């Protein structure tokens with residue numbers, strides 16, 4: 186069996202090598218584990234709640250329809266909690282779908298207001314259809330999101346999208362995030378805009394920055410002493426949030442364990458978050474990220 190469904194999870198194993206596998210929690214359609222040849226790619230906090238009581242701390246939570254908090258009180262999105270409602274909703278497992286790659290196994294999940302978290306849809310009463318496709322190959326994981334504003338909806342749908350990937354790394358102080366030189370950046374901690382001049386991003390303290398308008402040709406890589414651990418390819422996801430909570434912020438997160446876990450994770454989050462997307466009734470938007478294996482590549486923007 187390459188796809189196994191339980192009450193709370195879906196496990197996808199690669200038919201040629203069962204040690205290459207993805208585990209998806211139906212709550213949030215959150216990928217909580219992605220292993221290639223038995224090696225885990227994603228960080229998952231030991232205290233992450235997997236029972237639907239709060240969004241998962243680790244893996245790949247999905248952010249929709251708002252990234253962070255909307256601060257304009259006039260905007261209906263401001264009623265939603267940080268990072269929206271997709272990561273706090275039980276998604277429907279739609280079963281297998283046709284893979285794009287010859288050796289791929291693909292599955293789909295759906296979310297609509299009828300099944301989304303009712304506490305939150307009460308606060309933000311908009312119509313939407315989300316279809317998430319996950320495709321596993323021997324060397325990659327493709328995550329594709331299709332957002333539709335249904336034809337019979339009465340209003341425009343305004344939203345952000347983000348794949349909030351927590352990557353597992355050996356040691357944050359040996360880790361670089363590359364290929365963002367020249368990109369516009371907003372430092373969420375200093376609340377300042379500037380252009381990234383550093384040849385690579387390094388981490389020695391809390392880090393929370395939004396790189397915007399990064400060309401789809403740019404491969405973002407997570408590199409440990411010259412070895413590429415992770416490569417991110419993006420389509421229609423121009424923004425990249427890079428985050429590490431470091432010591433103090435980790436202490437403040439009850440579901441972040443062990444407290445030294447920040448040394449073994451970095452978030453590189455591909456999305457569309459610097460500006461909102463707007464769909465008229467009947468319109469659709471698609472965004473995609475692929476985590477894959479690539480040689481060390483040096484690119485500047």
Ligand code: BG6
Pocket residue numbers: 267268349373393394426428454
């Ligand atoms: C990142 C944000 O995407 O998510 C950070 O840039 C935030 O500001 C982090 O702290 C975690 O958010 P949350 O809601 O999962 O604690």
